[in-house]
Amino acid sequence: MKKRFLSIMAICLVVSLFSGTLCVSATEDIGITIDGQEMTFDQMPVNIDGRVLVPLRGIFEALGAEIFWNDATKTVKANDNINKVRLTIDNNIAQINGKEIKLDVAPTIINSRTMVPVRFVAEALGKKVDWVDSTKTVIIEGEKKNMAELKSTFHRNVPTEFQWSEDMYDLPFYSEKSETLTDFIDRQTTGTKIMGEEALIGANLDCPDEYGTMEVVDAVGGIGFTKAVRCDITTVPSASSMVVARFLQSIEGASAGDVCVLQFYARCVSGGQDSQGEVQAQVQDPITHAKALFQKGIAGSSWTRICMPFIMQEDSTNVGIRFGFGPQCVEAGGFEIINFKDTVAFDALPSDNSVVSDEFKSGAAWRSDAIENIKKIRKGDFSVVVKDKEGNVIPNANVTFNMFEHEFQFGTCITGRIKSDEKYNEFLASNFNTTVIEHFQKWGVYAQDNGAESDKQVEAAKNLGIKYQRGHSLVWEKEKSLKGTSLMPDEVFEKMNDKAALLDVISTHLNEIMPKYKDEIHEWDVENEMVSNTILRNIHGNEILVDIYDIARKAYPEATLYYNETIYNEKMWDLIDFMYKNNVDCDGIGIQSHYDAYAPTPTSLKEMYDKIGSMGYRTKVTEFSAKQHTEDLKADLLRDTMIVTFANEYADGFLMWGFWDGTLTNERSIMYDKDWNIREAGKVYQDLVYNKWWTKNAKASTDAKGKATINGFYGDYDVTVEANGTTKTVSCAYHKGYENVLEITVE
Numbered sequence: 001m002k003k004r005f006l007s008i009m010a011i012c013l014v015v016s017l018f019s020g021t022l023c024v025s026a027t028e029d030i031g032i033t034i035d036g037q038e039m040t041f042d043q044m045p046v047n048i049d050g051r052v053l054v055p056l057r058g059i060f061e062a063l064g065a066e067i068f069w070n071d072a073t074k075t076v077k078a079n080d081n082i083n084k085v086r087l088t089i090d091n092n093i094a095q096i097n098g099k100e101i102k103l104d105v106a107p108t109i110i111n112s113r114t115m116v117p118v119r120f121v122a123e124a125l126g127k128k129v130d131w132v133d134s135t136k137t138v139i140i141e142g143e144k145k146n147m148a149e150l151k152s153t154f155h156r157n158v159p160t161e162f163q164w165s166e167d168m169y170d171l172p173f174y175s176e177k178s179e180t181l182t183d184f185i186d187r188q189t190t191g192t193k194i195m196g197e198e199a200l201i202g203a204n205l206d207c208p209d210e211y212g213t214m215e216v217v218d219a220v221g222g223i224g225f226t227k228a229v230r231c232d233i234t235t236v237p238s239a240s241s242m243v244v245a246r247f248l249q250s251i252e253g254a255s256a257g258d259v260c261v262l263q264f265y266a267r268c269v270s271g272g273q274d275s276q277g278e279v280q281a282q283v284q285d286p287i288t289h290a291k292a293l294f295q296k297g298i299a300g301s302s303w304t305r306i307c308m309p310f311i312m313q314e315d316s317t318n319v320g321i322r323f324g325f326g327p328q329c330v331e332a333g334g335f336e337i338i339n340f341k342d343t344v345a346f347d348a349l350p351s352d353n354s355v356v357s358d359e360f361k362s363g364a365a366w367r368s369d370a371i372e373n374i375k376k377i378r379k380g381d382f383s384v385v386v387k388d389k390e391g392n393v394i395p396n397a398n399v400t401f402n403m404f405e406h407e408f409q410f411g412t413c414i415t416g417r418i419k420s421d422e423k424y425n426e427f428l429a430s431n432f433n434t435t436v437i438e439h440f441q442k443w444g445v446y447a448q449d450n451g452a453e454s455d456k457q458v459e460a461a462k463n464l465g466i467k468y469q470r471g472h473s474l475v476w477e478k479e480k481s482l483k484g485t486s487l488m489p490d491e492v493f494e495k496m497n498d499k500a501a502l503l504d505v506i507s508t509h510l511n512e513i514m515p516k517y518k519d520e521i522h523e524w525d526v527e528n529e530m531v532s533n534t535i536l537r538n539i540h541g542n543e544i545l546v547d548i549y550d551i552a553r554k555a556y557p558e559a560t561l562y563y564n565e566t567i568y569n570e571k572m573w574d575l576i577d578f579m580y581k582n583n584v585d586c587d588g589i590g591i592q593s594h595y596d597a598y599a600p601t602p603t604s605l606k607e608m609y610d611k612i613g614s615m616g617y618r619t620k621v622t623e624f625s626a627k628q629h630t631e632d633l634k635a636d637l638l639r640d641t642m643i644v645t646f647a648n649e650y651a652d653g654f655l656m657w658g659f660w661d662g663t664l665t666n667e668r669s670i671m672y673d674k675d676w677n678i679r680e681a682g683k684v685y686q687d688l689v690y691n692k693w694w695t696k697n698a699k700a701s702t703d704a705k706g707k708a709t710i711n712g713f714y715g716d717y718d719v720t721v722e723a724n725g726t727t728k729t730v731s732c733a734y735h736k737g738y739e740n741v742l743e744i745t746v747e
Contacts, residue, residue, distance in 0.1 A: 030052060031045075034141075035141060041058040046115065051117055056087075059122075060121065066078065072580065072581035073582070074090070081736050082145065082737050090106050091106055145739055147738055148735035152467060155405075156405070159431070159686040175360055180350060182305055185261055191338040193336055193339075194337050195337040200229065202248050204246040206244050211234065216229055228332055231243065231329070240324040243323050244320045258312040258341045258342070259344050261308065263305065263307045266330060267301065267304060268299045279330060280294070280321070285315045309346060349632075357599065360599065360601075366602050366603055366644070374693070383740060385741060388745070388746055393705055394724065395704050398721070399700050401718075402696055408653060411656070413657050414435045429466070433468060436469065436622070437454060441513070444476065444485070470525070471513075474510055475506060475526060477536045478532070489505075496539060499540050503544075503551065506548060522558065525562045527564070529564070529565060542575070546583070549561060561586050562587065563579065563589055568591070576589060587618055588620065591608065592624075593623060594624075595624070595625070610650070613650030621645050621651075624641065642685070656669075661674040695712030707741075715734065719742060
């Protein structure tokens with residue numbers, strides 16, 4: 001489809017719009033019909049210099065495309081799930097699927113309506129354009145986009161056994177167990193208090209004046225404690241680490257691996273969200289800041305007991321409470337740390353319902369809305385027309401549809417184990433259709449071995465039948481990782497202050513790595529974690545992003561280009577706003593989703609996805625993890641994060657950052673322990689992807705016209721026909737944006 005489309009464009013842009021037959025004035029009425037329907041717009045088509053221009057929004061929407069208008073740069077993006085089009089007012093250079101095309105006449109604005117060349121737009125979206133001179137009418141007819149190309153017939157050995165039914169409403173809710181975490185702790189007799197309220201004495205109260213005030217006050221109405229930290233935030237800081245009460249007393253009496261609980265009381269004196277305030281507790285290494293605990297708690301208007309379990313890590317001895325949220329005035333006191341050592345299994349701990357949003361519980365209104373939207377945007381009608389070898393249709397043929405791959409991306413990062421660990425490969429391939437290399441494509445790391453390790457992992461994933469691979473990540477603005485790994489090659493630092501020389505270094509790298517993997521990797525994180533990492537932009541400003549993304553586009557025009565981020569605050573939105581207003585050639589925003597210490601509500605995630613989508617960007621969850629949560633909350637968090645993501649029209653994928661405890665540093669991974677025992681969250685994942693969101697054994701019979709139709713999830717299918725004593729199976733792609741009518745001939 002794409003090759004045909006580009007060849008048509010090449011012809012159409014050489015030949016004049018209507019081969020000289022259009023000779024009407026700009027004031028003469030010009031009609032337009034689309035697929036036989038006469039269209040009326042508040043600004044009708046006009047003729048400028050022998051070229052017909054039509055109103056952008058009306059024509060694009062009538063042709064079934066999504067339209068995004070960037071008023072700051074006067075740029076239009078259109079996407080119909082097959083082709084990506086980009087136009088700019090008064091600029092006759094446009095982009096189709098990343099490649100630059102020259103227009104005969106530039107888009108313009110007439111009567112407050114953006115007008116674009118009709119032939120370019122129509123052909124860009126795969127339509128046929130004709131001109132009827134006698135009626136002065138533009139005729140646009142839909143060219144059937146019948147079936148997507150089937151990229152692979154590889155059948156992964158996906159899960160087939162589940163605890164729950166296919167009904168999308170049949171969901172487990174783990175956090176609603178009868179016993180709460182506080183009840184559980186209160187009935188334990190094996191715990192030892194290793195830190196108490198005295199730790200508050202002499203605490204370092206770090207709150208710069210521009211954000212508010214922090215002090216130790218008498219705990220009015222305190223439950224068994226007399227002092228509390230009061231923090232009144234008037235201006236929310238850009239990072240919560242800027243407002244912290246740090247205990248000077250270090251944790252003693254705990255060893256790495258011990259199961260501990262930090263508990264305290266908090267209340268929202270004023271402000272907050274619906275009279276609820278936020279605090280965030282941390283237990284960390286004072287030097288590396290590696291965290292054993294990093295979790296948010298919700299404070300009600302009266303004293304609320306908050307319990308936060310964690311697994312002690314080596315040298316994580318410093319305790320702090322962050323208050324930099326709001327605006328709000330919050331008090332916290334009655335701090336204790338209890339060490340249960342190995343007498344309590346961390347995975348057996350119930351959730352602390354006091355810090356779990358009601359949105360994770362059964363009956364939450366958002367969930368039914370999301371499930372219905374999944375049915376609307378992730379499913380379509382798929383048909384088969386059965387004929388005999390003479391071309392006659394065959395009625396009453398039995399047809400069975402079985403999905404063998406998702407169009408949506410469900411994935412994980414991979415490590416070096418993929419090359420040799422058979423067990424790892426088995427579980428990887430059975431669960432995921434998408435991978436991203438965790439380490440060896442990072443800029444500095446890739447340069448060290450000229451991509452040798454990256455080559456091996458890309459090839460290994462391909463051999464396992466992984467359909468999609470993401471690239472991570474092309475440009476870093478951070479010298480070293482926490483482990484000391486070089487993320488930027490030495491040559492960058494040698495030429496960093498010379499912008500032209502720096503861009504040459506970047507261009508050399510991108511023009512080597514992107515075309516190299518163009519058959520396997522069609523999506524790249526161009527920049528990663530820009531909120532925290534700013535080395536290049538500290539020197540050359542955010543404006544260098546325009547150059548970096550332009551280099552990436554030219555290196556691989558058809559690629560989908562992402563900005564990948566882990567911090568979701570005002571600074572991230574400022575960066576996205578800059579990219580939007582300066583026409584940075586970026587297609588998507590990756591939301592890493594390391595929810596290791598807190599549980600964002602599904603509603604807040606939907607709002608973030610919708611805001612990203614409203615600016616014309618695609619999105620996906622790129623690095624999901626839930627490291628420190630209990631087994632119950634982790635399963636609930638995964639369930640609802642997946643549902644709200646799959647239900648969002650702007651989202652294209654959901655990837656985990658590791659799925660097994662034996663890899664990375666992410667102990668307590670989302671799916672499997674070190675012995676490959678599946679966790680509850682793993683069962684939830686498999687149930688959603690391969691049971692509830694998977695079309696299997698769907699049966700239909702052909703009608704008098706030889707046609708059978710089912711409604712299923714978009715993906716790759718085996719279609720089996722039984723007719724005239726013959727059985728035939730054909731593999732095909734039923735993807736979004738196509739007519740999806742397959743013809744099968746039975747001999």
